[in-house]
Amino acid sequence: MTGSPRGDPVIHVLQQPVPNMLSAAQIAENYFLESRHMLLEIAAHFDRYDAAANRESGGIANGRAAAGQGGTGSMGRLREAVAILAAPHADRERTVALLELFAKD
Amino acid sequence: MQIIQPHYHAIARTAQDYERMAMSGVVAVAEPAFWAGFDRLYPETFIDYFRQISEFEPTRAAQYGIRHFSWVAVNPKEAENTSLTREVLKHFPEFFAKPTVLGVGETGLHKSTKNECDSLEAHVDIAMKHGQLVLIHTPHLADKAHGTKRVLEVLAGMNVDRERIWIDHVEEQTIRPCLDAGYWVGFTLYPITKCSPKRAVDMLEKYGTDRILVNSSADWGPSDPFTLQECVLEYRRRGHSLQEAIEVFHNNPCRFLGQNPKFDIQPIRVETLAREPIPA
Structure with a gap:
């Protein structure tokens, strides 16, 4: 801590060691x-x-195949989110991309 | 609701955990012998540890109205010390005679080495010769599938009573072969590294409730005894009845552990009484 031109104490935060x-x-x-x-939870x-x-289709439809086609509503939105995460490169923060995705009507 | 915690490392937990478990319905815990966080060097260290979990810990649990049972074993992580394992095994029969010791556990595999497999076989052999129950640990994470397969291979080469053996820490990729082979299985609920309450309920819905135990383990690492209650809540939230929950979280432990007559807690059934007439 040193004095300012007015004599007030000044804490030189930026001169503190930057933590690794x-x-x-x-x-x-x-x-x-x-x-x-x-x-694993997802x-x-x-x-x-x-x-x-x-169960709801009486075992006639293949739920895994049906749900795997992107789907609609909340499950579809989650699949879009997973696809964003799986992309090897991101042009912006993934958290931002997901928050915008989940904010869509 | 009354709950039994069939795999619980009590000596790593505080009395406050006992108190909270008692307040949330836990009536009994069973404590397998565990790894101490370092490899022990002396047989006497194990003997004192077995005394602690078979003599002292029941008195601590009793202060909260909880019954405490235990198991004895050399941990798979210590199986490379073969002379130590042999020496400790010699003392098992004196602990089988204790009033709250239910059997041998947790034995099993960690890295699935030859010494570990030999130790597992020796543990199961002494348990079967003395009419004891067996609790088998399966490896974590990347070693899980291979280690579980090796456990099944070791057991397949032995003359064992499969209904008296519980293979623990099964997950989605290992449950089916263990159940198909006739063993009991356990889901161990951990905050991060093992099964979660939701995934455990998924497996109960997929495989049914026969020969399945659910536990929190709760040791000295990142773990939480109340993941078991979280699992009860998840099970009930999905619409399963109180009696169905009792079957999983109380009666199944009674059925498996009760094969040793020292475990004398009986399965329970909820009864709804007829409405009593209102006095005129």
Whole structure:
């Protein structure tokens, strides 16, 4: 802490040491299990939906195939979201893309 | 609702967990022997650990009205120390005589090495010779499918009573071969690394409820004993009746663990009484 021209104390925040941020490799490793868990929950959600669709169609239609065609409503929106995540490159933040997707009417 | 927590590492948890479990309906827990977070070096360390879970821990649980049962085993992660394993196994019969020890567990596989497979076979063999139940741990994450297959191969080469063996930590890719072979299976609910409450209910809906146990494990790592209650809630939210929930979360543990007569908690059935006449 030093004095300003007026004599007020000034905290030189920017002169403090910048904490080390995680490397790309650390981020990949540190959050792997958490993301794995969330992906499994999404997979289970899709399987649960397909099983219900199969039951409701009396086993005649293939729910997995029917639901896999993009679909409509909330399931369709989730499939679009997964496709955004699966793209190898993003032209903007994926979180922004998903929030805009989920904000559509 | 009355709940039994069939796989619970109580010594890693606080008394407050016992209190909250009691308040949320847990009437009994069963504590398998576990890995201490490091590889133990001395047989005496295991013997004192077995004394802790078979003598002291029941008294701690009893303060909250919870029955406490336990199992004895050398953890699969320690199976590479073959002389230690052999020495500890010699002491199992004295613990089988304890009033709350239900059998051998959790034995099983971690990396599925030859020494681990030999240790698993020795554990199952001593359990069968002494009429004990068996709880088998299957590996986590990437080793799960291969390790479960090896467990089934080891058991297939032995003369075992399959209804007295519980293969734990099954998931979607391993449940079917274990059930088809005639064993009991367990879903272990962890916040991140094992099964989740929702996925457990999915499997109950797909495979039915016969020979299935649900547990939280709840050890010293990232875990939560109340994922079991979360699973009960998810099961009920999907429309399954109170009696169906009791069958899964209370009566199935009674049916499996009750094969050892020391576990004397009986299955229960909900009865709705006829409306009583209103006095004139």
